[in-house]
Amino acid sequence: MSVQAPVELRCEYVVNPVGVEGRPRLSWVVQCPERGVRQSAFRLIVSTSEEVSLKEVGDVWDSGEVNSELNEVRYDGPPLRSNSRYFWRIKWWDSRGRESPWSTVAYFHTGLLKEEDWKASWISGGKLLRREFDVLKPVRLAMVFVTGLGYYELKLNGEKVGDRVLDPAWTDYSKRVLYATYDVTSMLRRGKNVLGIMLGKGRYAKEYGYEDRRVAILQLEIEYTDGTRERVVTDSSWRSSDGPIVDDDLYNGEVYDARLEKPHWDSPGYDDRDWREVEVVKGPEGKLRSSTLPPIRRVRTIQPLKLLVPRPGVYVFDMGQNFSGWARLKVRGPRGTEVRLRFSELADERGNLDRRNLRKAMATDVYVLRGGGEEIYEPHFTYHGFRYVEVTGYPGVPTLDSVVGVVVHSDVEPTGSIATSNPLVNSIHRAVWWGQLSNLMGVPTDCPQRDERMGWTGDAQLSAEEASLNFWMVPFYEKWVEDILDAQAPDGMVPGVAPPHWRVPGDPAWGTAIVVVPWTLYLYYGDVTVLERAYDGMRKWVEFLFSKAESYVLRWGTWGDWCPPSHVHPVETPLEVTSTWILYRDSLVLSEVAGVLGRVEDQRKYGKLASMVKEAFNSAFLKGDHYSTGSQTCDVLPLYLDMVPEDKVEAVLNHLLRDVQVSHDNHLNTGILGTRYLLETLSKYGKSDVAYAIATQETYPSWGYMLREGATTVWERWEYLAGEGMNSHNHIMLGTVDAWFYRNLAGIRVLEPGFRKFRVRPDYVDLKFVEASVYTPRGRVEVSLKRGEGTEMRVVVPVGSEAEVNVPLTGISVKEGDVEIVRGGEVRTSTDGIKDIKVEDRYLKVEVASGTYQFQVY
Incomplete structure (x- = not known):
C-alpha cells in the first residue's frame, strides 16, 4: 500500500496565513489506513514561487531528509523578507522506509517585519478617510497593511476589503497595536483607484486611558508585472470627513443616519474638494504587530422563530438562541423615518423586554432611512449579546424576514464534537458551545451583553x-x-x-x-x-x-x-x-x-x-x-x-x-x-x-435547571435572576462541565503533549451511547461507545499517536474486529496494532498504535 501525501499544511497553526512574523512554525498531518504506521523522516522545502515548488526545488530552504517523528518544524532558512510570499510543501517516510508523494503547495506571506519597513504615518481627522491614486501598469501582487483605532473598515474601489469586522482585536494599545494584511491584487483596476477607511471608537477612548480620537495607518505595496514597485501610504495627502455613523459605542450601540451617506465616496471620480485635510499624528505608543489570530467575522445568520407584538407598534423578534452579534434590518419607508432596535437576553411570553441585567449598556441601534426603496442596515462598530430584538418606529408592519440575526465572534475552527443518548447532556453541550463562541471576541470575554465584556x-x-x-x-x-x-x-x-x-x-x-x-x-x-x-x-x-x-x-x-x-x-x-x-x-x-x-x-x-x-x-x-x-x-x-x-x-x-x-x-x-x-x-x-x-440534575442548582428555565447558553449564576446586577445569561465560567463530558463520558484525555499519547477510558454511567471526536495536531481522534446486551467501542488513533484504550468489560469475552482477544475473562491473543492487553479494574486495557480499532464485548 502506498503512503499518502501529507495534508493539513499549516503555518503558525493557520492555513495559508498572511502577515507572518518571525521564524514561523510549519506543521502537517500524515495519514495512512494501515495500523502501526509512524513517520520516520520528512523533507520540507520553501520556495520563492509556486512554479519552483512544483519542480520540487527549495530555493529558499530545503530541510533535507530529517529523521524525526515530529510533524512540526520551525523555519530554519535565511532571514525572511518583509511583504514576501513563500511557498512550501512536504513529504514523509514511514517506519518501513516508504516514501510519500509531495503534498500540495501551501504558502505564507510575511508582514512588515521591521519597524523601519513602515513608511506610513498615523493620520486622524474624521470618521471617513480617503485617498485616490493611479495604477497605470499590470499588477502582479498588491498587499495592504492596515489598522485603525478603535475599529476600522477598509474600502477599495467601492468594495469592502476582506471579511473582518470589529477589527483590530483589543490589546493594550500602549503596548501593542494589531494590524491586518490583505491581498488586494484582484481589487485594483487600471487607472484611478480609491482607498477608503471608516473609523469607529471601540476601546481606543478616554474612558480606557487612551486619546479620545480615531486614528489609522495604512501601507499599500504594489508590485507590477514588469518588476517595478509602488507604495501608497497614509500621509497628509489623504482627505477626511464625517459620515452617516452619528454615534457608535460598544455598550450603547450605533446610530446610523442614512441621509448623511456620501454615495460613492469610496469610488473613483467622487468630488472630495469640500473634505478636510487629515492631520498626521503621533499615534498610540504600542508597537505595530501582525494580527494572526482568527479574525472576528460574521459567522452565520439566524432566522427568528417568532414575531411578538406586546403593544401596538412594538415588534419583538425571538431568535430562539442567545448569541453575540447584531441584527440585519430590511426596511422600506419615507426619508427620515427612525427605526430603533433594542436588544435583550430576556422577555416575557408577550414579548416585553427585560433589560435590567444589561446595567448601563443601552444596547440600542438606531437607523434613519434615506428613503427611496428597500434599505438594509447592519451596524459597523458595535455588537450585542441577545436573544430578542425589539423594533419600534418601523414603517408598516414587519414580517419574520424583516430582521435576521447575524452571529459574530472570533472565527475559531470547530474541532471537537460530542453526542450522547442523553438529550440533556447534548443540550448542555450545545449551551456551552454557544456560550463559548459568544465570548470569543479577540479576547476571551466574560459576557457579550452588559456594560462589561x-x-x-x-x-x-x-x-x-x-x-x-x-x-x-x-x-x-x-x-x-x-x-x-x-x-x-x-x-x-x-x-x-x-x-x-x-x-x-x-x-x-x-x-x-x-x-x-x-x-x-x-x-x-x-x-x-x-x-x-x-x-x-x-x-x-x-x-x-x-x-x-x-x-x-x-x-x-x-x-x-x-x-x-x-x-x-x-x-x-x-x-x-x-x-x-x-x-x-x-x-x-x-x-x-x-x-x-x-x-x-x-x-x-x-x-x-x-x-x-x-x-x-x-x-x-x-x-x-x-x-x-x-x-x-x-x-x-x-x-x-x-x-x-x-x-x-x-x-x-x-x-x-x-x-x-x-x-x-x-x-x-x-x-x-x-x-x-x-x-x-x-x-x-x-x-x-x-x-x-x-x-444531569434538572432541579436547582444545576445546568439542567438553567435549560429548564429557558437557557440556551450557560448563566453566570446558578439562580434564575432577571433584575439589575450581576446576572448575565450568557457566561462561560460555569461551562467547564463540557470538559468532563469529553474527558469522562467519552473518556478522551491527553497523556503526552499534542496527543502524542492519549487515553480513552469512558466512565461507567447510564448512557446507551456516546460519540466524540477531537481534531489534534496529529489528526482526528474518534471514540464511539454503544452499550446494549454487550458493548461496542470504536477508536481511531491518528498516525504519530499511541493510545491506551480502556474497554468497559460488560461481558467475559472480547473481539477486536474478527479476532477474539479475550475469552471467558482470559486474554487469548493480540492482533495487528495492539501492543499490550491486560484486565484492570473492570476494563480491558489495550495499548495500541495508530489505526482504527473495533471492540465488541459479549
Whole structure:
C-alpha cells in the first residue's frame, strides 16, 4: 500500500496565513489506513514561487531528509523578507522506509517585519478617510497593511476589503497595536483607484486611558508585472470627513443616519474638494504587530422563530438562541423615518423586554432611512449579546424576514464534537458551545451583553480546556497570553482583566491564567513556544504569590470560589484555601514547565516549594475528615491534586460524598473553581455515577435547571435572576462541565503533549451511547461507545499517536474486529496494532498504535 501525501499544511497553526512574523512554525498531518504506521523522516522545502515548488526545488530552504517523528518544524532558512510570499510543501517516510508523494503547495506571506519597513504615518481627522491614486501598469501582487483605532473598515474601489469586522482585536494599545494584511491584487483596476477607511471608537477612548480620537495607518505595496514597485501610504495627502455613523459605542450601540451617506465616496471620480485635510499624528505608543489570530467575522445568520407584538407598534423578534452579534434590518419607508432596535437576553411570553441585567449598556441601534426603496442596515462598530430584538418606529408592519440575526465572534475552527443518548447532556453541550463562541471576541470575554465584556482571566483559565476540546485555539490563546504578559505588573501581579481596560484587583484564581493557559496549549497542541514566551512571566507570578504568603499559606485573595449557589461571594469556602491551593498548583506546574524547557535548577526549586506548600496546606486546613469548613470545594481541591495524606483520602472522600448526596441531594454546592474540578474528582475516585447524577440534575442548582428555565447558553449564576446586577445569561465560567463530558463520558484525555499519547477510558454511567471526536495536531481522534446486551467501542488513533484504550468489560469475552482477544475473562491473543492487553479494574486495557480499532464485548 502506498503512503499518502501529507495534508493539513499549516503555518503558525493557520492555513495559508498572511502577515507572518518571525521564524514561523510549519506543521502537517500524515495519514495512512494501515495500523502501526509512524513517520520516520520528512523533507520540507520553501520556495520563492509556486512554479519552483512544483519542480520540487527549495530555493529558499530545503530541510533535507530529517529523521524525526515530529510533524512540526520551525523555519530554519535565511532571514525572511518583509511583504514576501513563500511557498512550501512536504513529504514523509514511514517506519518501513516508504516514501510519500509531495503534498500540495501551501504558502505564507510575511508582514512588515521591521519597524523601519513602515513608511506610513498615523493620520486622524474624521470618521471617513480617503485617498485616490493611479495604477497605470499590470499588477502582479498588491498587499495592504492596515489598522485603525478603535475599529476600522477598509474600502477599495467601492468594495469592502476582506471579511473582518470589529477589527483590530483589543490589546493594550500602549503596548501593542494589531494590524491586518490583505491581498488586494484582484481589487485594483487600471487607472484611478480609491482607498477608503471608516473609523469607529471601540476601546481606543478616554474612558480606557487612551486619546479620545480615531486614528489609522495604512501601507499599500504594489508590485507590477514588469518588476517595478509602488507604495501608497497614509500621509497628509489623504482627505477626511464625517459620515452617516452619528454615534457608535460598544455598550450603547450605533446610530446610523442614512441621509448623511456620501454615495460613492469610496469610488473613483467622487468630488472630495469640500473634505478636510487629515492631520498626521503621533499615534498610540504600542508597537505595530501582525494580527494572526482568527479574525472576528460574521459567522452565520439566524432566522427568528417568532414575531411578538406586546403593544401596538412594538415588534419583538425571538431568535430562539442567545448569541453575540447584531441584527440585519430590511426596511422600506419615507426619508427620515427612525427605526430603533433594542436588544435583550430576556422577555416575557408577550414579548416585553427585560433589560435590567444589561446595567448601563443601552444596547440600542438606531437607523434613519434615506428613503427611496428597500434599505438594509447592519451596524459597523458595535455588537450585542441577545436573544430578542425589539423594533419600534418601523414603517408598516414587519414580517419574520424583516430582521435576521447575524452571529459574530472570533472565527475559531470547530474541532471537537460530542453526542450522547442523553438529550440533556447534548443540550448542555450545545449551551456551552454557544456560550463559548459568544465570548470569543479577540479576547476571551466574560459576557457579550452588559456594560462589561472584558477579558477576565478567571473565566478564561477555567474554560481553557473546554475551549481547546471544542475549537482550534492556538492562535487565539497565544495572542491573549501576550495580552496577559503586557498587563502583568512589575512585581509579578496579574490583574483580573487582560487587556487591562478595567483596572481591577487580582486574585490567585484569576491570575493563574498566566500559568494555566500556556500549559493547556502545550498539553493539547504540543508546542513549547508559548511556554518559552511566557516562562519569565509565569515565574514572576509565582514569586509574587510567595511574597504574599506567610509560612507557605496564602491568605491574599479577592474572589476565590466565586458564585456558589445562592451567593456571589464564596461564603463557605475561605479565600485562603483557594489561594493556597493555587499557590501549590502553580508552583507544581511551573516546576514541570521548567523541566520541559531544560531549566533544571528552577524545576527543583519550584518542585520543592510546591512540596512545602502542600505540607502547609494540610497543616493549616485538614480537620480530621475534611478540609477547613468542609465545603464541597474545600474537599474537592486537595483530592483533585493528590494533596490529601494517603491515610486520610477515604475519610475526606466520604465527607465530600455525604455533602453531595445527603446534604445536597446529589447537587453541587460549588462556585466556579470547585465546579471546574468537582465532577472530575468524583470520577477519579470511582464515583462517576455521583458525578453523572450531578451533571444531569434538572432541579436547582444545576445546568439542567438553567435549560429548564429557558437557557440556551450557560448563566453566570446558578439562580434564575432577571433584575439589575450581576446576572448575565450568557457566561462561560460555569461551562467547564463540557470538559468532563469529553474527558469522562467519552473518556478522551491527553497523556503526552499534542496527543502524542492519549487515553480513552469512558466512565461507567447510564448512557446507551456516546460519540466524540477531537481534531489534534496529529489528526482526528474518534471514540464511539454503544452499550446494549454487550458493548461496542470504536477508536481511531491518528498516525504519530499511541493510545491506551480502556474497554468497559460488560461481558467475559472480547473481539477486536474478527479476532477474539479475550475469552471467558482470559486474554487469548493480540492482533495487528495492539501492543499490550491486560484486565484492570473492570476494563480491558489495550495499548495500541495508530489505526482504527473495533471492540465488541459479549
